[in-house]
Amino acid sequence: MPCIEARGLRKAYGSTIALDGVDLRVEEGRILGLIGPNGAGKTTALDAILGLTPYEGQLTVLGRDPWSARDELMRDVSFIADVAVMPRWMRVSQALDYVAGVHPRFDRAKAEGFLSRTTIKRTSKVRELSKGMVAQLHLALVMAIDAKLLVLDEPTLGLDILFRKQFYDSLLNDYFDKSRTIIVTTHQVEEIQDVLTDLMFIDRGRIVLECSMEEFESRYLEVMVNPEHLAEAKALKPIHERPVFGRSVLLFDGVPREQLAVLGEVRRPSIADLFVATMGSTQSAIRNLKSETGQS
Amino acid sequence: MTAQPNPPSLFSENSKPNGLPFYGVPTRPLYWSVRRELWENRSLYMAPLIVAGVQVFGFAISAIGLAERRRAALALGDLVKLRAGMEQPYDIAAMMTIFTVFVVGVFYCLDALHSERRDRSILFWKSLPVSDLTTVLSKVIVPLVVLPLISFALAVCVQLSMVLETSVALISHGMSPATTWTFIPFFQDWLVLLYGLAALSLWHAPIYSWLLLVSGWARRATFLWAVLPFIAIQIIEKIAFGTAHFSAFLGHRLMGFAPHAFGFHGEAHPTIESLSQLTPGKYLSSPDLWLGLLVAAAFLAAAVRLRRYRGPI
Numbered sequence: 001m002p003c004i005e006a007r008g009l010r011k012a013y014g015s016t017i018a019l020d021g022v023d024l025r026v027e028e029g030r031i032l033g034l035i036g037p038n039g040a041g042k043t044t045a046l047d048a049i050l051g052l053t054p055y056e057g058q059l060t061v062l063g064r065d066p067w068s069a070r071d072e073l074m075r076d077v078s079f080i081a082d083v084a085v086m087p088r089w090m091r092v093s094q095a096l097d098y099v100a101g102v103h104p105r106f107d108r109a110k111a112e113g114f115l116s117r118t119t120i121k122r123t124s125k126v127r128e129l130s131k132g133m134v135a136q137l138h139l140a141l142v143m144a145i146d147a148k149l150l151v152l153d154e155p156t157l158g159l160d161i162l163f164r165k166q167f168y169d170s171l172l173n174d175y176f177d178k179s180r181t182i183i184v185t186t187h188q189v190e191e192i193q194d195v196l197t198d199l200m201f202i203d204r205g206r207i208v209l210e211c212s213m214e215e216f217e218s219r220y221l222e223v224m225v226n227p228e229h230l231a232e233a234k235a236l237k238p239i240h241e242r243p244v245f246g247r248s249v250l251l252f253d254g255v256p257r258e259q260l261a262v263l264g265e266v267r268r269p270s271i272a273d274l275f276v277a278t279m280g281s282t283q284s285a286i287r288n289l290k291s292e293t294g295q296s
Numbered sequence: 297m298t299a300q301p302n303p304p305s306l307f308s309e310n311s312k313p314n315g316l317p318f319y320g321v322p323t324r325p326l327y328w329s330v331r332r333e334l335w336e337n338r339s340l341y342m343a344p345l346i347v348a349g350v351q352v353f354g355f356a357i358s359a360i361g362l363a364e365r366r367r368a369a370l371a372l373g374d375l376v377k378l379r380a381g382m383e384q385p386y387d388i389a390a391m392m393t394i395f396t397v398f399v400v401g402v403f404y405c406l407d408a409l410h411s412e413r414r415d416r417s418i419l420f421w422k423s424l425p426v427s428d429l430t431t432v433l434s435k436v437i438v439p440l441v442v443l444p445l446i447s448f449a450l451a452v453c454v455q456l457s458m459v460l461e462t463s464v465a466l467i468s469h470g471m472s473p474a475t476t477w478t479f480i481p482f483f484q485d486w487l488v489l490l491y492g493l494a495a496l497s498l499w500h501a502p503i504y505s506w507l508l509l510v511s512g513w514a515r516r517a518t519f520l521w522a523v524l525p526f527i528a529i530q531i532i533e534k535i536a537f538g539t540a541h542f543s544a545f546l547g548h549r550l551m552g553f554a555p556h557a558f559g560f561h562g563e564a565h566p567t568i569e570s571l572s573q574l575t576p577g578k579y580l581s582s583p584d585l586w587l588g589l590l591v592a593a594a595f596l597a598a599a600v601r602l603r604r605y606r607g608p609i
Contacts, residue, residue: 054605082416085608086420087412089335098328099424101325103425104323142423
């Protein structure tokens with residue numbers, strides 16, 4: 001049974017179409033990166049999956065309809081829907097008490113174990129913690145829940161690089177196993193490239209690219225072309241071209257490595273490069289991503 | 297010797313052997329959600345506590361001249377008047393506590409489903425397996441059950457402190473405090489208070505439910521949205537028809553429970569001298585009560601449904 005399956009998923013806010021007939025299938029045990037510019041429909045898609053918003057079309061999450069069976073679904077699904085949604089008045093000990101009191105799959109000892117690796121004090125209120133510590137606290141709570149699906153929507157926004165790195169490290173080392181599925185959206189695409197098993201680009205409510213990371217690595221290659229080979233390289237129909245230090249870097253889809261090696265230096269493209277190439281038609285999308293990846 | 301892990305207790309979550317996850321532990325979402333409300337809204341008990349403190353302090357000042365007043369009153373020999381005069385401060389104390397708690401409850405409800413959207417914590421609450429129904433119920437339990445209990449406990453504490461202050465004042469002037477102890481039927485008064493609080497809570501259920509609904513619906517200015525429609529209707533009625541039926545209806549909804557819940561001896565004497573004046577049968581068979589509860593249920597159902605669609609503001 002796939003963890004998530006959607007057919008013709010649609011959602012409109014007035015005349016704005018947020019999801020325009022999305023078909024998707026996420027198998028169990030995957031870590032999927034959902035990448036898209038602002039307003040592409042990422043959050044709407046996640047909200048639909050989490051039963052936070054009604055939708056048109058078919059959608060099943062862990063075999064259930066997330067809108068009508070939300071209460072049961074939340075036993076098996078956890079999510080971090082943004083940074084800083086932990087209630088600021090709450091004490092760390094109260095957060096542990098509360099989640100232990102309401103969640104049948106929460107393992108308090110495990111959460112305490114994660115917290116003991118941080119400098120977070122049990123008696124602190126959330127408002128007294130730094131942004132990074134709040135994210136650590138939230139992650140400690142979420143990782144102690146034995147969920148089948150974990151959804152992370154911009155979980156590290158505004159955190160410094162050390163926290164971000166640590167966040168994904170603990171997720172991989174202490175939480176993920178083949179029976180769990182994780183979906184993550186982030187603007188810091190490069191940082192999660194090695195974390196993901198699958199990749200999905202979404203733009204204007206549609207899925208524009210969907211592939212596993214193995215596929216991504218075998219299909220897409222980037223060549224820094226020697227000037228004398230430029231015409232030859234362009235004949236192979238690159239999907240994107242960008243200038244770097246006066247030379248052209250061309251991105252190819254499905255051209256064998258041996259064929260490209262003679263043209264210049266071949267390397268693995270980053271997700272961000274492929275994203276820019278895929279979204280190439282939309283200037284705003286490029287500007288968007290550049291400004292956002294520039295933050296990191 | 298092998299250590300047997302303790303069987304999991306129904307009441308304790310610390311019984312997981314060696315910290316291993318034991319998923320059979322029953323969860324109590326409603327109980328913890330109500331506790332959460334008390335953690336978040338400390339004003340629920342702090343405000344009544346402060347008012348209680350002020351009452352005890354104020355009465356302590358008035359107790360300074362108490363002995364002379366009591367002596368003069370006893371000399372007059374009008375025991376009925378004496379008793380009424382002695383009881384009055386205790387009744388006022390109970391009333392003030394009830395009123396404070398009502399105001400606290402109103403502001404609590406106006407904020408209850410609004411603050412979680414304002415501070416985005418609704419996304420945290422919704423990530424846990426606690427249904428919208430449980431959440432809304434936990435929030436209406438606060439004004440309907442928790443606050444009446446708080447006001448009962450505080451009213452009793454305040455009255456006991458007042459008796460203590462009176463006794464100290466009288467004894468220090470060489471008088472017996474027995475008049476206070478014997479003239480005021482404390483246990484009967486507490487029973488009346490408890491009954492009155494329960495009756496009032498049921499009567500006010502539609503008010504609290506309406507406030508909760510508005511707090512879950514309005515994006516801002518919950519107080520204005522909750523109150524303005526009623527003021528507007530009163531003004532329109534007054535201008536258009538020159539009548540004030542709607543005002544009367546509102547007054548009835550605020551205080552109208554008393555004639556149903558108690559058997560007063562005539563309009564002029566809304567006092568309770570004996571427990572036979574408590575008329576729960578009459579109260580529970582009054583259509584106004586059930587109509588109000590029906591409206592409250594409708595408001596709450598709407599609030600539950602609304603919360604499904606609501607996210608951060």
